[in-house]
Amino acid sequence: xxxxxxxxxxxxxxxxxxxxxxxxxxxxxxxxxxxxxxxxxxxxxxxxxxxxxxxxxxxxxxxxxxxxxxxxxxxxxxxxxxxxxxxxxxxxxxxxxxxxxxxxxxxxxxxxxxxxxxxxxxxxxxxxxxxxxxxxxxxxxxxxxxxxxxxxxxxxxxxxxxxxxxxxxxxxxxxxxxxxxxxxxxxxxxxxxxxxxxxxxxxxxxxxxxxxxxxxxxxxxxxxxxxxxxxxxxxxxxxxxxxxxxxxxxxxxxxxxxxxxxxxxxxxxxxxxxxxxxxxxxxxxxxxxxxxxxxxxxxxxxxx
Amino acid sequence: xxxxxxxxxxxxxxxxxxxxxxxxxxxxxxxxxxxxxxxxxxxxxxxxxxxxxxxxxxxxxxxxxxxxxxxxxxxxxxxxxxxxxxxxxxxxxx
Numbered sequence: 081x082x083x084x085x086x087x088x089x090x091x092x093x094x095x096x097x098x099x100x101x102x103x104x105x106x107x108x109x110x111x112x113x114x115x116x117x118x119x120x121x122x123x124x125x126x127x128x129x130x131x132x133x134x135x136x137x138x139x140x141x142x143x144x145x146x147x148x149x150x151x152x153x154x155x156x157x158x159x160x161x162x163x164x165x166x167x168x169x170x171x172x173x174x175x176x177x178x179x180x181x182x183x184x185x186x187x188x189x190x191x192x193x194x195x196x197x198x199x200x201x202x203x204x205x206x207x208x209x210x211x212x213x214x215x216x217x218x219x220x221x222x223x224x225x226x227x228x229x230x231x232x233x234x235x236x237x238x239x240x241x242x243x244x245x246x247x248x249x250x251x252x253x254x255x256x257x258x259x260x261x262x263x264x265x266x267x268x269x270x271x272x273x274x275x276x277x278x279x280x281x282x283x284x285x286x287x288x289x290x291x292x293x294x295x296x297x298x299x300x301x302x303x304x305x306x307x308x309x310x311x312x313x314x315x316x317x318x319x320x321x322x323x324x325x326x327x328x329x330x331x332x333x334x335x336x337x338x339x340x341x342x343x344x345x346x347x348x349x350x351x352x353x354x355x356x357x358x359x360x361x362x363x364x365x366x367x368x369x370x371x372x373x374x375x376x377x378x379x380x381x382x383x384x
Numbered sequence: 385x386x387x388x389x390x391x392x393x394x395x396x397x398x399x400x401x402x403x404x405x406x407x408x409x410x411x412x413x414x415x416x417x418x419x420x421x422x423x424x425x426x427x428x429x430x431x432x433x434x435x436x437x438x439x440x441x442x443x444x445x446x447x448x449x450x451x452x453x454x455x456x457x458x459x460x461x462x463x464x465x466x467x468x469x470x471x472x473x474x475x476x477x478x
Contacts, residue, residue, distance in 0.1 A: 092451070095452045293443075328441075328475075329442055
C-alpha cells in the first residue's frame with residue numbers, strides 16, 4: 081500500500097490514475113486534471129478571445145465537470161470567452177425533467193446564463209410522444225438525430241460560435257470501436273477529432289477528450305459537484321452498451337487501453353471521401369442529403 | 385463490527401433507493417466477500433448491474449475511507465470496523 085502521494089510525497093494518496101498508474105493525493109489530482117485540460121485547450125487552439133461558447137449541459141457528470149472546468153480555467157487563464165449553458169429537453173418525464181433541475185442548480189452556482197430548447201418546440205414531438213407512437217424500437221435513433229440538430233439550433237439561437245460537449249476518453253474510444261465494428265469509415269476517421277464540423281457553421285469541441293471517465297467521476301466526487309445520475313427511462317442504446325462493457329473489461333486489465341484506442345484512431349488515415357454538405361430543402365439545416373435525417377424521421381412519425 | 389456503505393452514480397436504484405447503509409458484519413470480510421454479502425442481503429434488483437461473474441462489475445469505482453480501492457488491494461482488502469466504503473457507478477449517462 082502506498083503511504084504518500086507519488087507526486088508531492090506529502091499527502092495521503094486518493095486515486096490511482098489510470099493513465100499513469102500513479103497513486104496521487106486530492107490536491108495533486110485536481111491540479112493534474114485542470115492543467116491537462118488547459119493544455120488540451122491551448123494545444124488544440126479550441127477557443128479564441130471574444131467567442132461565445134455553448135456548453136451542452138445535461139446535468140450528468142461529464143457536462144457538470146465540463147462546466148466547472150471551463151468556468152475555472154476561463155477565469156484562471158483569461159481565455160476571454162463567454163460561457164452559456166445549453167440544455168436540450170427531449171420531453172422524457174421522470175428523466176430529463178429531473179436532470180434539468182440539476183442544471184438549474186448549477187446555473188445558480190456558476191452564475192452562467194442557461195437556455196433550454198425542447199424537442200416539442202423544435203420538432204412538435206416530445207420523446208414520450210414518439211415512444212408512444214413507435215414503441216421502444218429505434219427510439220434512440222430519433223433521440224440522437226434530434227439532439228444533434230437541437231444543439232446546433234439552440235447554439236445559433238443564443239449566438240454562440242462553438243459548442244463544447246463533455247465527451248470523455250471512454251466515450252471516444254467507444255465510438256472508435258463502434259465505427260470500426262460497423263465499417264463506418266467516414267465516421268471512424270472523424271471520431272477522434274477534438275473539433276468537428278468546422279466546415280459547417282457550428283463547430284463542436286471536446287475539451288475532456290483525454291480524461292478518463294473514472295477521473296471525471298472522482299473529480300466530481302472529491303470536488304462535491306452536484307450531478308444527476310439516472311439511466312434514461314427508455315431502453316439504452318444496446319450496441320453502445322456492448323462496446324462500453326468490452327472497454328471496461330479491457331480497462332480493468334490494462335487501463336492504458338482506452339488512450340491507446342484513441343491514439344490508434346488518431347493515426348488512422350481514412351480514404352473515404354467526406355459526404356458533401358448541403359442544406360436540407362425542407363428545414364434549411366445542415367444535411368448530407370437533400371432532406372435531412374431529422375426531417376426524414378419526422379415524416380415517418382406523421383404517417384398514421 | 386459494522387461498516388458504513390454509500391451508493392451513488394445510480395447504484396442506489398439497485399438498493400431500494402438507499403444511498404447510505406450501515407451493515408453489521410459478524411466476521412471479518414475481504415472487499416470481495418463484502419460485495420457478495422451486499423448482493424445477497426441488500427440488493428433488490430438487477431444484480432447484473434452490480435456484479436459481473438464473481439466480481440464487482442467493471443466501471444464501478446470503490447472508495448475505502450475516501451481512497452481509491454486500487455490503492456489498497458482491491459478485492460483482497462480486509463474490511464475494518466467502521467470503514468466507510470463508497471460504490472460509485474460510472475456507467476450512467478454524462
